[in-house]
Amino acid sequence: MPHPTALVAALTAALAALPAAHAGMYTKNSPVLQVDGRSYSKLIAKSNHTSVRGNPVLVHCVTSLRAPARLGMQLTIVEFYAPWCGHCQNLKPAYEKAARNLAGLAKVAAIDCDDDANKQLCGSMGVQGFPTLKIVRPSKKPGGRPVVEDYQGARTAGAITEAVASKINNHVVRVADKDLESFLEGDGPKVLLFTEKGTTSALLRSVAIDYLDVVSVGQVRNKEKAAVEKFGVEKFPTLVLIPGAGKDPITYDGELNKKDIAAFLSQVAQPNPDPAPNGKDKAKDKPKAEKKDKKDKKQAKSKPEPSKEAEPEESAEASTATTTGSATQTHEVVPIATVTDANMLVEKCLLAKSHTCVLALVPSETSSNGDKVVASLSQLNTKYLHGHRHLFPFFAVPSSVGSASALKDALEISGEVELIALNARRGWWRRYEGDFGVESVEGWIDMIRMGEGAKNKLPKEIVMDEVQAEPEAPSSSTETAETRPTDAEPEEETEPPEATHSIVHEEL
Structure with missing residues (x-):
């Protein structure tokens, strides 16, 4: 299986030799940088900024292995797409908005994998469906190897912006x-x-x-x-x-x-140039490019194995990605756990040592918004579980649970359906305001995960030192999607039985 660094090197070499790509989904006036073979080396490989490139299936942060050591080499996010792909078209507005949000902080680029000249490159990067997103983060050490990561967050401008911004190297x-x-x-x-x-x-x-x-x-x-x-x-x-x-x-x-x-x-200094200056570097790059051309021809003879980097993204986005090969595997939705009594709520989320919990406060009877928010959280629960992402647990809290009303009173919220996140250990809580659709909810979850957004002080009276009474053993039906105790360490997690799906969410 190719090493991520080798894939980045292959990406650089292939782009350096390819002719200009035909006009793709993003125009010249778009904030998204449409990259082709002629422009890659100048605009991306030797750029002093983070970049994002095209294919809604894979987004990579790419940094040059040939750039001068004095350059900081910011993060790059790359999108690989096909113009005919419906999901790619749906992503375009959010992707362009993310590019505007990241202006000056990172470059957002795109590569048209439907262009014959780019197909070898997309294949070498393990692109199997559209859209695909990958992030390539430069090493903090001069000459160090870049870190290539799958982007598995929500396909929203806010989530993409936060993900890229959070990974910018820190030299402060x-x-x-x-x-x-x-x-x-x-x-x-x-x-x-x-x-x-x-x-x-x-x-x-x-x-x-x-x-x-x-x-x-x-x-x-x-x-x-x-x-x-x-x-x-x-x-x-x-x-x-x-x-x-x-x-x-x-x-x-x-x-x-x-x-x-x-x-x-500017009164004392000018920033490192972007793109990197021409001159000696340009002269040195020419023989390197010729060597890489020969290397590419040799590599073209043998079909590279698909990159492991693409696997988590494909499984996590199974319900939304358009595949170019065989049908994407789908997973049965794993429902979120339901709180059955006050002691269970305290034990899972309201003890003084409890970590972050997401609670859907819903009516005991069926309601459109109540069903919608539980369904959205269950879809995200399934996505994170099968994507092996360790995030915080989700619970549905019906109004029949005695402490549900007291919790809403203490937080001074009164909606029939409320979605909140709270952290008893750190003493904060947040309230979700918006549509209960899966994309909106996932964007909010991502903001919590990244530590962004306003926090409210959690009333001390709802935090308990210990469970007041011994809780009843939960029935098998409530154990189906129940998580581990929130203070369990992720590394202690073991593979759960098929009938008992567990997911531990990462703590900020």
């Missing part, structure tokens, strides 16, 4: 009071972001990549009092430029966006 230095003097040493320019947040935003990570080895980028928390006082910071976030040793710092007063920040930093 965390600066505490004790590290400040060390960070400020040297003559080169430096920039510090003073913020209340403990995480590093995709924007700042992207800036650090653009200016890698040109401008040192650091982040300071508001609790670092000495650093805050030294630079006279009074509000957060605040960006401060230190032009060089012995020079006065300059406080940025514009909007925190990529374009304006780059203009602000």
Whole structure:
């Protein structure tokens, strides 16, 4: 089975030799970059930005193995598609919106696999259906091997944006009071972001990549009092430029966006060029391309095995992907667990040590929205289970469960059907607002998984130290799709029996 790195190398070599692709699904005015053989090396392989390329079946983040080590090489997401594919056409609006969202942070590219000139490339990448998405993340070490991953998230602009942004490499230095003097040493320019947040935003990570080895980028928390006082910071976030040793710092007063920040930093330095500069590299690349052409001809004689990278995506998207070969295997829907009494609810989700739970608070009687949200969660449960993705558990909580009403009162929600996520251990909860269709719900689940979105403080009175009474043993019917206790470690999970499907959701 080909190694992911070998697949990326094959992708680079094949694209370098192919002629320009015919006009595909994405036009020249589209924010999605339509890549062909002539443009790949310049726009993707040697790009200083993350890229996304075309085929709704496979989206890859591709980074150049030949790019200069000084370049940060941001993440790339690649889409492989066919213009006749209905699912590809359905993905197009969301994909273009994701490209606009990621402007300046990553490139979003596409490859038309229906073009004869691109079929060998798509085959070498293991593309078996449309759309397929893969992410190729560059190594943080100069000359290191890139990491190729399947994109298995929702086919929505928000989910794609979050997935790409979350994987952008981080070259931002965390600066505490004790590290400040060390960070400020040297003559080169430096920039510090003073913020209340403990995480590093995709924007700042992207800036650090653009200016890698040109401008040192650091982040300071508001609790670092000495650093805050030294630079006279009074509000957060605040960006401060230190032009060089012995020079006065300059406080940025514009909007925190990529374009304006780059203009602000231009007074001391220019970012790493994108695409990478021509010249010696171009001369060196020519003989390499010739060697790769010969190598490609040899590889064409032997049919490569399909990449394992495509397997999880295909199984996870079995109900939506258009296959180019045999019919995609489908799975019987695994229903989510139903909470039968108050003690079960406490045991699974409301103990002080409980992790994230997603609860569908539904009427005991049949209702359109109640059935819809349970069906959507069951579809996602099935998808994650068979895709071997470890996420948080889903439960249906009928109104007949005595504590359901008390929970809604404590959270001050009153809808007939409510979808919430809560984490008793960390003391937060979130409320879903929107259509209960599977795509919308999955987008919300992805935001929780990525740690995005507003959180509400969980009332302390609903969190228990222990179960008040010994719960009754659950019947076999309620065990069918029940998850393990939420504090179980994923690595301890064993393959569940055929009749008892278990899924443990990842904790943030």
